[in-house]
Amino acid sequence: MAARDPHRFINELDETSVERIASRLESRAQDDVFSRLLDGYVARLALPSRASILEVGCGTGAVLRSIARRSDFTGQAIGVDHCQSFIDAASAFAQAEGVDDRLAFRMGDAHKLDFPPATFDVVIAHTLISHVTEPMAVLGEMARLVRPGGTVVVFDGDYASLTYAYRDHSFGQRMDSALSFSTFNNPRIMRDLPRLLPGLGLKVEAAWGEAVVEIGHASYFRSFAETYVPYVKNTGLLPAQSIEAWYREQRQAMENGTFFAACNYYTYLARRV
Numbered sequence: 001m002a003a004r005d006p007h008r009f010i011n012e013l014d015e016t017s018v019e020r021i022a023s024r025l026e027s028r029a030q031d032d033v034f035s036r037l038l039d040g041y042v043a044r045l046a047l048p049s050r051a052s053i054l055e056v057g058c059g060t061g062a063v064l065r066s067i068a069r070r071s072d073f074t075g076q077a078i079g080v081d082h083c084q085s086f087i088d089a090a091s092a093f094a095q096a097e098g099v100d101d102r103l104a105f106r107m108g109d110a111h112k113l114d115f116p117p118a119t120f121d122v123v124i125a126h127t128l129i130s131h132v133t134e135p136m137a138v139l140g141e142m143a144r145l146v147r148p149g150g151t152v153v154v155f156d157g158d159y160a161s162l163t164y165a166y167r168d169h170s171f172g173q174r175m176d177s178a179l180s181f182s183t184f185n186n187p188r189i190m191r192d193l194p195r196l197l198p199g200l201g202l203k204v205e206a207a208w209g210e211a212v213v214e215i216g217h218a219s220y221f222r223s224f225a226e227t228y229v230p231y232v233k234n235t236g237l238l239p240a241q242s243i244e245a246w247y248r249e250q251r252q253a254m255e256n257g258t259f260f261a262a263c264n265y266y267t268y269l270a271r272r273v
């Protein structure tokens with residue numbers, strides 16, 4: 001069976017699968033890893049006091065809630081996603097946290113958004129671009145919607161670097177590739193951005209990489225495996241028994257303190273010229 005990135009085809013998944021992904025988005029938002037990566041670029045954005053922000057592919061709204069909680073944020077933000085359940089969850093979480101006066105969420109397709117040009121000071125794609133059907137169309141929309149002088153933020157993993165330790169190195173490598181292939185439509189897109197962004201009128205002002213590494217314990221990579229191993233099974237790329245053995249060993253390593261997994265993540269801050 002061909003790989004079908006679950007985020008790309010979210011509207012074709014059953015309710016349980018959508019709920020499992022929603023809970024992964026919320027659980028990773030509680031992780032130190034997620035907060036460190038997000039805070040790292042938000043701190044460098046120099047948001048104008050009345051900033052207007054768009055997050056494309058907002059999921060359950062964790063990124064925008066985190067920005068709305070900042071004492072230096074007095075602006076307005078809109079999150080767009082193509083999954084109605086995520087939009088409903090994002091609105092409910094924002095209301096429950098008392099930040100719904102600054103945040104709004106609505107349905108939309110990142111490839112063709114329903115806003116006039118140059119509407120926003122900042123447009124963010126936080127772990128979206130690896131999932132979309134046509135990354136250039138989405139980046140083009142982000143460039144269209146940010147005002148001249150405003151900032152486009154693209155943050156995502158380079159999933160060719162995703163790796164879990166496994167005693168059988170050869171199968172471990174195949175499992176890493178299968179996880180990347182089953183989960184991400186564009187696993188290598190982040191290394192292409194220096195070449196792609198200038199042609200869209202986006203000048204890269206800052207870019208950096210960080211390794212997310214968990215050794216001895218697992219939180220980020222625990223929920224990653226829990227959520228996405230079933231999609232590897234669905235592809236039929238690897239024998240189900242071998243996948244089970246791999247997953248059993250990962251869980252044992254998480255329990256006995258011998259776990260190791262890592263992946264590189266990159267951030268680009270690009271100014272609309």
Ligand SMILES: C[S@@+](CC[C@H](N)C(=O)[O-])C[C@H]1O[C@@H](n2cnc3c(N)ncnc32)[C@H](O)[C@@H]1O
Nearest residue numbers: 007025057058059062081082083109110126127
């Ligand atoms: C990995 S999640 C990231 C969610 C959120 N940015 C976060 O970090 O918590 C990717 C999100 O992109 C959304 N998505 C994927 N393709 C999309 C598209 N074409 N238009 C709008 N949203 C899309 C998915 O529904 C999902 O919510």
